[in-house]
Amino acid sequence: MRIAFVGLGIMGLPMATNLVRAGHDVWAYNRSPRSFEGTLAGSVAEAVAEADVIITMLPDSPDVLAVVLGDDGVLASAGRGALLIDMSSIAPAAASDVAAEAGAVGVRALDAPVSGGEQGAIDGTLSIMVGGSAEDFEAALPVLEVLGSTIVHVGPAGAGQTVKAANQLIVAGTIGLVAEALTFLAAHSVELEPAVEVLAGGLAGNRILDRKAAGMIAHTFEPGFRIDLHHKDLGIVIDSARAAGTAIPLGAVTAQLMAAARAQGHGSLDHSALLLVIESLSRRTPGQPTP
Template sequence: MRTVAFLGLGIMGAPMAVNLLRAGFDVVGYNRSRAKVDAFVAAGGRGADSIAEAVAGADVVVTMLPDSPDVRDVMFADDGVLAHTAAGALLVDCSTIRPDVAREVAESSAARGVRALDAPVSGGEQGAIDGKLSIMVGGADADFAAARPVLDAMGTTVVHVGPAGSGQTVKAANQLIVAGNIQLVAEAVVFLEAHGVDTDSAVRVLGGGLAGSKVLEVKGAGMTGRTFTPGFRAELHHKDLGILTSAARDAGTATPLGAVVAQLMGALVAQGHGELDHSALIKLVEQLSAPPSADTP
């Protein structure tokens, strides 16, 4: 299993594909934007002009796409992955999509003799660059074992969490926890600033106690400095929280705080900030905390 087709060379996908190169795999990259393919070729990979060309002869096909409709299009189109991937190959979908779509992909893949795993990732752009992603994997035990060399090249926490669709279910829970943490950090920062506290020092000491979290560590400085270069875009987190609320409704589970932060993330996107990092949630906290202006009746 040395030849990997990698479809989707975006913010996350490009560094993941490069890490596979560094691990010694022969990687063929494809993206709808040719410029991203050219950048991957410049990094040492091979490029393809179509999905069919990318997956031809591949032992493993890795996909990293924005949303469920994108995955369905790439998988099921006449010129898509399942029409051209050889029987016996492994399909590893690292996109974050609905669990039911992941199960649909697994069932359709099995019917064509292709082994499928849903393997969404967490860790953001820096985690992808460093090869330190957390990867939650759904699928058969034997297929997970076969895919470990590929997964280990991209992540440091690689865990098989259950049958097809389970990886996406765990990722939805991950996105719930991350969004809730971001919102609370945003509220804490605005609160500290309102009291004139040195926020950089405050964030440092908070990080050493029970309030410490990966979100505080990774996002705290950007929030205090109001720099929102995307490691993970708000519009994508908005999409992910939609997956979470839908799956929670289907299961009959309550996510009251999740529902609130999902609305806030949606409001951030509606205000035109979808391209910013999801830590830009602090903008809404500032708006809600602003005193009325002199013109307010």
Template sequence: MKIGFIGLGVMGRPMAGHLIAAGHDVAINRVKPVSQFLVEQGAKAAESAQAAVTDAEVVILMLPDTPDVENILFGKDGIVDALRPGTLVIDMSSISPVATKEFAEKVKAKGCDYLDAPVSGGEVGAKNAALTIMVGGSEEAFARALPLFEKMGKNINRVGEVGDGQTAKVANQIIVGLTIQAVAEALLFAKKAGADPSKVREALMGGFAASRILEVHGDRMNKRTFDPGFRLRLHRKDLTLALDAARSLDLALPNTASTAQLMSAALAQGDGDKDHSGLIRTLETLSATS
């Protein structure tokens, strides 16, 4: 397929690389030294986002936040006017479910189709083509996109109609965020009580507390390796999406709110660009523990 891929961040770069390796004709823009390897692998470097999508059958967006997606689609020099009728737009960013439905309607008015397909799995999942992909949209559009999803992920599910993929991702981020906080509190407790947190983590991995987050993020906390991964500021953004949606639904999410507040404190102390496992540093600060 001819693909326009917009968004070459920590996860976008390996995702685009898998599509290139699979033989697809991929156009990218805003090529920086860190993404130059994609051109060397066969991607076409376009002068602008519009140029990257002009001849595309499929457009994939992998951007940080709702305003970024809106700007790329509909802002000055936005891509929507460069799309050919029949183009499939796949937004793999993690953004507002409400805004997603609005964006989809505008794109469909141009004679194109739309899927929201946010992902989970972080940089490791992106590099290993092992992402979980949560998709919202029509069955026909999903079937068209599935061969591409299978090059980037392993656990691929159509959740429902447009917007439902983003809803699933928000739910995912609630679970991940609260579990990271739980793991951080447990390991901090172990350390403060005089136990070796690495050995505590190893013991817990054999019991009912075992989880992927305890395995991966617990190890990062113990080893103090906080390079992203997935940035704290982006996870705080996702929990803000959850709380905004909860407010509109008159829904109480008290633990989500408290975790979001801790992440805001992490940003205030300059940790926004660290991996979200770095949340333990904020708890350490609150407990006067280094």
């Protein structure tokens, strides 16, 4: 299948590479030069001109709207009947707008954001939540199955992004609680590694403990998903909750903590660096004993 892939970032590059290795003819475009196993196009228009499937993996709603709706963008350059799969994390309303504009020019559209971080992208084990028509979802499955292991059609256009917002709410809140637990344990001079081992085996077990706790204990925050991006996603959560009239008190606090992490200069670090904010609020430094 001829696939255009726009956005070779932390997530996009391994995803596009997996499509190449699965045998697809992938033409990719990225604003800054990247090394890539497939074909690098010189523009969005060149990448999508003959594509059967077009995948966008971009940072935010304005990026997607510019790339898809711009004068030399996806909809201006794609063939009629092409399938556009936006795998970025953007506002549900923006995803619905993209689907409407695409339908008006004969391009099928799905919003299919992902969860699983950089490692999930590398391993091809992402969780993919898909909004759009059931028919278009079925057409996209052969491509999506290369990229993920849990692929679920969750509703009409925009529904995928709504589920992703809920995902980001849970992930951020869990990171915050793990950060609080680690700070609490350290304050009582408890050895963190065995404490995490037993916590992960009980009802408190979760994937943040499994995947992030070791790095949090070591204070290594190599970005798999940056604070900056999670801050953006929590803004989507807050706006969407306000629009629906739903209360998210714990989410609102977590959004403020993530904003604080960004304000403190941690935006380029992994979102598990939320630990640094909790430690700062507790006036503690790594390894500090109980006063």
